[in-house]
Each structure stands twice: as structure tokens, then as C-alpha cells.
Amino acid sequence: MTEFHLNGQLVRVDSPVNWSLLRLLREQRWWGTKHGCEGGECGACAVLVDGRAVPSCLTLAHSLHGKRVETVEGLGKPGDLHPLQEAFVDVGAIQCGYCTPGMLMASLELLRRIPDPTEADVRDALTGTLCRCTGYVKPVEAVLLAAQKMQEELS
Amino acid sequence: MSRSSQFQSVGRKTPRVDAEKLALGRGTFADDLELPGMLTLGVLRSPHAHARIVRIDTSRAEELDGVACILHHGTVERIAYSSAGQGHPEPSPWDMFAFDVKVRHVGDRVAAVAAETPEIAQQALDLIEVEYEVLPAVLDPMEAMVEGAPVIHDEEDAERIHDANRNIVAHLQASKGDVEEALSSASRVYERTYEMGYVQHAAIEPHIALAWMDEDDRVVVRTATQVPFHCRRILARVLNIPLKRIRVLKPRVGGGFGGKQEILIEDLVALVALRTGRPVRYEMTRAEELHAARTRHPHRTTLRAGVDEDGRLVGLSMNILENSGAYGCHALTVMCVAGDKALSLYRIPALSLDAIAVYTNLPVGGAFRGYGAPQGFFPLESLIDEIANDLGKDPLEYRRDHAIRSGDPLPMSKALGEGREGFEQTIGSSGLFECIETGGASIDWKTKRSRVPGKGRFRRGVGMACAMQGSGIPGIDMAAAGLKMNEDGSFNLTAGATDIGTGADTMLAQIVAEALTCSVEDVLVYTSDTDLTPFDTGAYASSTTYLSGGAAKKAAEDVKEQITVRGARMLEVGVEDVHVEQAHVVSTDGRKVSFSEICLDTLYVEEQFQIQAVASHMSYVSPPPFAAQFAEVEVDVETGIVRILRFVSAIDCGVAVNPQMAEGQVEGAVVQGLGYAISEEMIFTEDGSPVLLDLQDYHIPTARDLPELVGHLVETYEETGPFGAKAVAEIPIDAPAPAVANAVFDAVGVRIYSLPVTPEKVWRALQRKGRSFSPDTKDKNRATTRS
């Protein structure tokens, strides 16, 4: 039995030992987290574990005991988007949207670490997330915009 | 003021209708669905490039607990078909079978197992015993045509292969004027051969399909496809069941780029559902994607161009040798597009195309964004650059002097249709000149071209290339849309159009909103369900805005007419005394009724009827969008590494229905094009095995790799397009590769004739150029000419 916090809720699961967190999430119908390779290459499955962005496809569900897991479902709600989500929508950073949850989680980690990132910081943070649609221009723009808005809200 | 500025919805940066749910992770992709008792399917793939299956023994796999169904050539009916998801009659040969006794490339299908869990499926696949008679393989298209080469398609029951004994899938010839005559009278003739490698779509969502039986014993296939209607038609053939027993649903698709135009996996899940009555899911692994899905056809292209004493182009001939891989999917039509687009861009009196597609024992070519145009423009735009330099002319001016103009005929449009005769066309709108000017100014062409060549290890250069594409396949593609009015003044739009991440749903909503003067939020879009939406050929050939948008506009205009009539009647005036404005019908004396009141009246009050319309749209013209693209690069002469510093695209897509989405299309296509230019290539061992099987090795651009990208939308108004629009999704991928190669030449004086432009190729070319290479005498006229 593994116990961990998923988006703030305590969950207890009894999953087979070989299950990845990705598989566990999706079997529980947490479909927000996507998958493009299941080998740690694409970043579509990124989630935060104790605040760090990790590929959920390479994270064993059993290793999560006592940890805090955050997925895209924990970010915002309909009509009440997180500033990052809002910025992705506003600047047109979402094309097919398949990489978007991974991008958002990688960006969230970045903005918690560096609230006023440079463009280079954003590019570095997004490097682990492959996107074949946008050419990264608008996602980078979105993260910078979100950072700015979040800073303004604080001050 | 541009003509688009008069619009309310078209030409605005409306956020996508689906953006919020995607941002929330609630977009429902094919895999985001759970069905009780769903099986998982796995595929056993060939380890050999060419072999005959002598024996296949599944008995041990069958005994495994949890195995529900095993498919192979002994258990599945043999029906020739093509997985190329094209219209009817299909231009690609029927040269494949769901399962065959022969395998023709590493990764070809051998057997499939559906089981209770992925683990059991895998275990069962491991237990299948296959005995192969390994056959000699042929990997080079030139060798494949030689007498005595292994015959890849020796089966009797394939259809429409041009010459199976010589491994020739298709042969295509077309001409305008007498090229030989033109070249023999030319004052200089240039002949060059170009090679373009294998690349992969690499959509982040792999191919995935689910299938189940509904309560009426029909098979429902939910698949990440670009072509739901072709999928249904082709499935009916390969499954040998009536079309009416099949329903295809396209949920959200995580990128397609042509890769999901193929009916690659749907037959497998449908077969299992039909046999077991149970839901089943199959998703290709990334390794499977990288060798068993489709690719961009590699071309080896020889161009011969002649110029007169004044340096004007007088003749151009193009010879294409296309490697189609093990099957002939899209082989003919990709060559048509390569020839048609590349030979039409400049005013040249005599033209000819001779194109041959050949089978080899390598992965299969398919549709890939640009569909042959990138393979046409790398040679063309490299050669034009070389000629201009050789003649001592500015490549920008040389292009502008020769460029096709509005009112010019498209010289090859009749000869090169979609695998059959096409239609005469002339250019309507063209912003090519403005693209060249705007892009040139943006990259600062004049200054940068005349700068003193660098001396150090890192040298900079700029290069450019132009391109054109089409908007749908003329005379063939058709799109339909239905529109129905609701009591609150909202509308249900149902369309066959297939949004694969391109924003088609949003674009359609904007067009309907524009025509009806309502808000985009009042248009509820439902697309791509073969039971419920009208037909559409699908998301390919840059057709969606032009054709699906055209159909939506027509349906909206019809509905608007019905609304107007009822509105006038309610206001008790004639139709000539009203107009439609902001979702109201307004009379000349200022009285008005809202759309909601009108709909309530038609549904409940008097002479009741449903305000609705269905409209279809097709076109005998395919107006070309145009591009001029510019690269600034820095070449490290020690290592040959090319760094792209800046990339400028100036694109004429008519009126951009949604400029933000159009920019997104440009950015994404450019980046995919830059991958093609410098970093992406599928490579194989001598026996045809793929070497790069994950996304770490097969390197698609990442956020860190990118240069400064600049995009300019040069607005024109295409009279035949919906609200002036043309296509946008493919054109920006056509010219990055030649622009980069030309910039490399400008930087260090060497020409790279093959893609990708790798450090090794650049370094070798620099070595060949020799130590004599001195930056002070950057010799732009190095290229020799054959007079």
C-alpha cells in the first residue's frame, strides 16, 4: 500500500510493483497527464514530485510513499485558470495541446524556483518537454507573460 | 487599410474554442477513455528487411491465460489495399495486406495479439514462433531498378503497381514546351543532383486507436486520424464488411503532420473488436513510431537549368528518383506535388518532369506536411541561388525577376493532378513580391549580403528561398458542413473537417460567426464523426481553411437567408428592408428582433420549421499561398557546425482567419523545417535495421535549439477563398532547408547538396574546398557551369 498526496488529497493505492506513476494516474482516470514515449524522452508526462518536475513514466508508483504529487488537474479549474494556463490560452501557446500539461508542470517548477525568469531560463526549463506543433515560440512567451502577471499580483 | 479589417470575427486573434479545456488537461484524446474489459493489443514486427514467413506457430501464445485474440496471415482474410488515406479512386497502389506471408521492411507486421493486459500481450508475442526464409534485401532505389534485383512485390494479387518486376511503384512524366531544345540553345546549362533523407513526423501523441462493438453490432473506431471518412471507406474494404457497419470518431488529436493520414492501425483494433466483441486499444510505442510508421519520402533529384545571354531562365528539367520504401503509399502523388510546385514558381518557358518512385526494403513513405514540396524546393531553390551567384546577380533580385505573378497560368496544373489529369489554373492573389521585399527588409538582406566576409573561426552568412503550395486538391477534395439554429440564438456546426491541433474548429467557428454576425462563443463546433457529421476529405493538402471554411461559410449564408426572411416577417416588412447585424435582424426604421426571438418563432409559434442548412464546397482551383524565407547562420569552420541565428518567414496566406493561429502554424512549420534542414535523419544499418529508435537519438528541435524566429503575414485577398483566405499550414515548411543551405554558402562558400546539412558534410566540403579557402577571397562564383 502506497500513500501519497495527489494535488493535496491523500490517496492510498495498491498498485502492482512495476507500475509507473503515469500508469497509475491514467488507470485512476487522471487523464490530464499525457505520454509520448514512456522512456523519459518527451516530457509529456511531467508531474511534480515534492516540487520537482519528473517524468511520471519513469517514476515507480511505489516510490511515492509520503510524497507530494502535483499534476495538471491540480493547477486550475474551469473559469478559474492558473495564470500559467491563462497565459498559454491567451498567447496561443496551445496547438494540439498534447504537450501542454507537461509544459505547464515544467513551467510551474521553474516559476516557483525563479519567479522572474529570463527567456534563457524558460527555454532551459522547457527543453525537457518536446513539442512538435508550436516551435516553442508561444509557449516561451506564455511562461514569461505568466511570470510577469504573477509578479504583478504579488506586488 | 486591409480588407480584413472590416471583419468582426475573421482576422482576429480569437482564443481557440478548445484552448481552455486543453490547458486544464481535460481535452479528450483517443486514449482518455476507459471502457470496461478493454483489451490491449501488441504487434509482432519483422526483424528482417525482406523475408518470407515459412511457418508461424502461435500455439504456445494461445495457451497463455488472458490472451483473447491472435491475428496473422493465416487467420486474417487476404485483401489488397493501401493504407494511404486518400480519396476514391485511390492513387496509391493496393500493394499491402493486413497480414502477409512476406515481410518487406524491418518493422513490417507479422502478427498481433490482444490480451487482458499489456504485459500478457507482450508475453504472448514473445511466445509466437516464426520461421523466416530471409531474402536478399535492396535498400537503394537505384539498385532496386536494376535487372536481377530482389523483387519486393512478387505477389500476384497486388493492384496498380507500375512495374513490379523492376520495383517501380509509379512513373510520371509531364512537360511544357521543349526543354531539350531550350537547354541546347541556352548559353549556360547547370546540372546538379540533390539528396534528401528520411525524416519522421514525430507527433508527440503516437498513433492510437480504440475499437468496440456498439449495441447494434456495429464497430466503432475512435482514432487519432486526419481522415475519418477515408478511414471508414478503407476499413470497409480491408475488413470486408459493409461500410454502414463502421463508425469512425476522431477525438482530439495530438498532432498529425500527415503521419495520421495513414490508416495504419485502425484495421487491427477493428478486427479484434469484431472477433471478440470486446473493446480494445492499441497505441504504437515510440520505437514503433520511429520505424514502422510513415516517413517523408527521400528524393534524389537532378535539375538541369538553362539561361540565355542575359541570364534569364529558359528551360528547367527535373528528374526525381523517389524511395517509397516497402509500400507505395502516396508515392505517385508526392512526386506530382514536388514537380508541380517546384516547376511553377518561376516564369520559365520550357519545363519537364520525369519522376520514378521505387520500392526498397526500408520504412514506408507517406504524407508529410508539404507533401513533396519541401523535396521540390530544396533542389530548386539551391540551384536558383547557385545560378544567381554564378551570374553575379543578387539571388533576391534574380528570384523577384523570375517569380510567377498574379494572372500567370500555373504551367503544370493540368498535367499534374492528383495522380490523374488536373485542371488549368491561373494565379489569382499573389503576395510573393511583397513577401520577398518584407522578408528581405526584415533580415536586412542588402547590408548583410554585402558585409565583409568573416575571418575567424565563426563566419556568418544569410540565405533565402521561396516557395508556393496549394489550397486543397482541385477538382477532388470536398468538404461539407451543417448548421442548425437553437432557441438562444446559438448554432450547432457539424463538419467533417478534422482538427488535428491546427485550430480548424476555431477557424470554422470564426467563419460562421463572421457570416452570421454572432459571437464565436455562440457557435458550438462538433466535427469528425462519420455517423453524425457531413463528409470531408480530411486534414491534408492544406484544404481545411479553404474548403471546409468555404463549406461553413455557405451553410452560414443559407442560414442567414432563412433568418432574414423570418425576421422580416416578424417585423412585418419586406426582406429588402432588413439587414442582419450583431445577431439581430434590423429593419430600416431601426426596429429589430434577436436571433433568439427568431428561432423561438420558427420552432414554436408559426409555420414551424428548423432553421438549418447543409452545404458542400469544392473547387477547381487551388490558390497557392506563397513564402519567402530567410536564414542567418553562423558556421564554425573548425567543426562544420551550423548555428541558425535568425530565421525570417514572410508568408502570403491570403487573409489569415485567425492571425495568432496562423503565426503558430508558421512557427511550428519553420521549426519542423529546420529539423529537416540540419538535424533530423532516420538512419539504417546495412541490413536495413533502424538505428535511431528513441527521441533522444532521433533529434527533433527542442526549446533550447532555436534561433530568433520572425514571422510576417503578408495579407492578400483571395477572391475564391472564404473571406479572402488561402491555406497556411504547409507553406512555411517548404523553404527553410534551402534557405539554410544557401546561407551556409554565403557564410563559407561551400554548397551542400544533401539534407540534412550536418556538421560532417559542411566540414568535409570545407576540407575539399581546401586550405586554399581564404575568407578574404570568399568565392561566391566557385560553382562551375557546363556550357
Ligand code: FES
Ligand atoms: S512519456 Fe514520459 S517522458 Fe515521454
Ligand code: FES
Ligand atoms: S502543441 Fe502539439 S505537441 Fe505541443
